[in-house]
Amino acid sequence: MQYAILCYHSEDVVCSWTKEEDDAVMAKLMVVQDRLAKQGKLGPVARLMPTTAATTLRKTQEPPVVLDGPFAETKEQLLGFFVVEARALDEALEIARDLARANPGGAYEIRPISFFQPGAAAA
């Protein structure tokens, strides 16, 4: 069984860490990640940019609307995610629109990734 572990924290707090504090947390996490990777148990790891960097594609209507900012509704739940490679926001939105045509309803939040490790857990 594969599990996704989703990270929640106050971004105000995390963004106010000094570079040294941030580096220290990342270094400690890296120790754990390295161990998991050696055991073949670690899949992709991503750290997301702050929510101010996010854009949301609301796909409850056709065509979907682009909104600035993170997904803010509490009536819907996080059900999955994609990691895609795009030159810039426009291309990422293009991809999201393609996906939306296949699966309308709900929303996609497009959030840039600031740190990514592909990982190698056995599928």
Add this chain to the structure above:
Amino acid sequence: MTDLAWIDAALTSARPQALAALTRYFRDLDTAEEAFQESCLRALKAWPQNGPPRDPAAWLIMVARNSAIDAARRRTRQVALPTEEVVSDLDDAEAALAERLDDAHYRDDILRLLFICCQPDLPVTQQIALALRVVSGLSVKEIARAFLVSESAMEQRITRAKRRVAEAQVSFETPGAAERAERVAAVAAMIYLLFNEGYSASGGEAHVRAPLADEAIRLARLLLRLFPSEPEIMGLAALLLLQHARTPARLDAEGTIILLEDQDRSLWDRNMIAEGLVLVDKAVRHGRPGPYQVQAAIAALHAGAARPADTDWAQIDLLYASLERLQPSPVVTLNRAVAVAKVRGPAAALAMIEPLAEPLAGYFHFFGVKGGLLLKLKRNREARVAFDRAIALANTAAEAAHIRMHLDRLMRENAPDEAARANS
């Protein structure tokens, strides 16, 4: 992280929201601050034992309100609620309060607090000091140190600002759309000036004061969360991030300024640059350019150049031209001249800044740029005059030292030159 560091971070990040709600409740900054202070003290006692509350801001607001009411009761000689009771009731109350805080109040409260600090009739220095004290929660001592003034002078500046705010009888109602847009622009300007204060200190020895710049970025993100689809606020946040990314490379070990083209670009903060670029990208989609966006786009072009030679100066020239249209100012033209020198040569740039001599007669950078251009044109004698003037106008020791370096080089290069002339 230790308990104390965690609590400190939580208190700092909960502060704007908590203080903003308390200001709405008490309609008085000082009372709100005192109450918040009290709740922080209680948090320091309660949190290490009971663990962090689910919503620190809600907890702090609740405790602050209760303790202020409590204090008021004591003053009127009525029976005070025992402190323990107040605190033990919190868990139930917290959930209800947290729900109420999630709604529009949050946005209005924080905006009101920012607007109070950026009263149009407050001088900008007072606006910044007040925002750092009230919104960011820096101590008077910290702010005084950052501005290189004595603690008592800063205390006075803040007290004066608060008195003016009280006298102005700030409306605690949410302003209408037009007034709001105006006030948001004032808040953005305050944040930008705060950043500049941290980025290139306007006086004294320190040239880079990172904590002020960090605080400005924090406030810019806060403002952007309140106005998520305002491209100029995206531009502001992007501009600050892209400029601050270069801070680690801006001074050498002796504190001497290193010019953009001489900086070790591997020291630039890649995360900040990436975030800044994303925000520029988001802003551009709106097709409503503004001064912050254009400046951010210029900073983005610098950030995107792996080597100085890769810099797209032609594009930067065009962006400065549009900045001149959006926000005409001699300083913008001066900056454009630097790009023009790269694209069309120093003579064209010099012609461009000639008309600025009068409006910028007291501006350090004007003479720095002018001297540099004259130097490139081998007009060394005139260059020296300009550099001498720049040194006289330097705001910081680092600025003066940087120009002196040019002068020293001139002296060395000129020595044989002048000797030859004397012999002829």
